[in-house]
Amino acid sequence: HQAVIIIGNYTALVGDPSGRDQTRARLTQEQVETNARDYLTQVGKVVDLTRAEVVRNGDWFSAMGFLDVLELCSKVTVAQLLTRDDFAKRQAAEQAIFLHECLYPVMQAWDSVKIRADIELGGTEQLYSFMLARDLQRDQKLPQQIGIMTPILVGLDGARRMGKSLGNYIGIGESAYDMMKKFMQVPDSVMRMYFELLTDLPLAEVERLLAGHPKEAKLALARSVIGDYHPSEQATEAADRWQREISQKELPAEIPTVAVDSSLLVDGSIPAARLLVATGLCSGSSDARRLIAQGGASFGDDKIRIESHDTLVAVTSGLLLWAGKKRVVRLEVQ
The missing domain is CATH 1.10.240.10 (Tyrosyl-Transfer RNA Synthetase)
Known part of the structure; x- marks a missing residue:
């Protein structure tokens, strides 16, 4: 068999609704292309890209006119689409299902027609698209593909699909x-x-x-x-x-050094929340206050806990500043 990798640069503009309980944010074409390059790098760790065929589904969808879209949509009923698990759950919960999302499984199925797939690999959440592809292939007088599915791996939260x-x-x-x-x-x-x-x-x-x-x-x-x-x-x-x-809680082998402008210091010290923001460990004062309130900020080799946002920290070159258990920087006064 010839391995064919489809970069879904046009389906990505729609957004995959699989496993979603709400509409996925749509990506720009620039974001899609950036992601595509990243996907190919990852796929290359599993598949020999020199022997695989790489195609973009924008090659055929960008060439379709409105009448072509109507013709393709006429082959799928709304009732069929609502049998898809994620759509069925959202309908039952009275959550919005936007029309453009319904095009995603149809576009995926049409991909199989365009590359004349005989075997398609995917997760179990793709069952609807696999079966729809078989229907569309039969309609085009093509051999119907075989779908090989694997269970969906849940993510680090232990609940939702990894993504x-x-x-x-x-x-x-x-x-x-x-x-x-x-x-x-x-x-x-x-x-x-x-x-x-x-x-x-x-x-x-x-x-x-x-x-x-x-x-x-x-x-x-x-x-x-x-x-x-x-x-x-x-x-x-x-x-x-x-x-x-x-x-074993030893210091990381590589600790980035962050410069602290001496003009920020008063008598060699600075309020803790302001220091966390100045070093980039927190995005803003609210983030810093929240981290401190949760007990996640500390300084020094002994990881002295910062108790309040206005705690004065005496800053010297070489001082370690911690945000949580894993993020640490070494300060350099300039």
């Missing part, structure tokens, strides 16, 4: 250490799913790991998956670094 727009994802294009930090946040309740969908470990080994300490199971999971996308030694080093810096 970049939801902020609950682990990117295979991320560094080994960034992936490691995220894997260690996977909820215990979904560990079995992650092992089954992301690794080739024997089920007996998975059972043994899950019966033990969750931290050891997550380290094993992370090393296995990271090793698929990075050299194995990087996966091992990422695990060791996480143990040193997070589990």
Whole structure:
């Protein structure tokens, strides 16, 4: 078979409604192209792009006139669209379903017609599009494709499908250490799913790991998956670094240095909230006050907790400033 990768630059302009309980924000063409480049980088870690065919569905949708769109839409009923799980749930909850969203599964199905797909791979939430593609292929006198589906992986929140727009994802294009930090946040309740969908470990080994300490199971999971996308030694080093810096609370190996303008200091000191904003650890005074109120701000090698937004912090070059457990900078007075 010839592997064909479809960059959905026109479906992305609509926004995938799969697994959504509300309308997805629409992207600009510039955002779509930026994402497309990122997707190809990630796909290249799994598929040999030199042997695959890469197409953009804008190649055929941009050439369609309004009459062509009407012809395509005439092949799908509203009743059929409302059988799609996400639309059915939103209708039952009396939540808005916009007309442009209904075009997404139709466009996806038409992609299969245009590339003459005989096998299509996707998640279980794509069942409707897969079946609609078969109907459209039959209508065009083409052989009907076979759909191969895999279960949907839930994200780091343990509830919703993993997705970049939801902020609950682990990117295979991320560094080994960034992936490691995220894997260690996977909820215990979904560990079995992650092992089954992301690794080739024997089920007996998975059972043994899950019966033990969750931290050891997550380290094993992370090393296995990271090793698929990075050299194995990087996966091992990422695990060791996480143990040193997070589990054993040692200082990070790389601490960025941030300059503090001496004009901000009065007698060598500055209110804590203002310092957090000046160093970029907080986006604004409200963010800084919230962090301090939650007990997440501290300074010094001993991580002295900042108790109030107006606490005066004596700033000297080399002082460590913390925002949460993982973000830390070293100050340099200039």
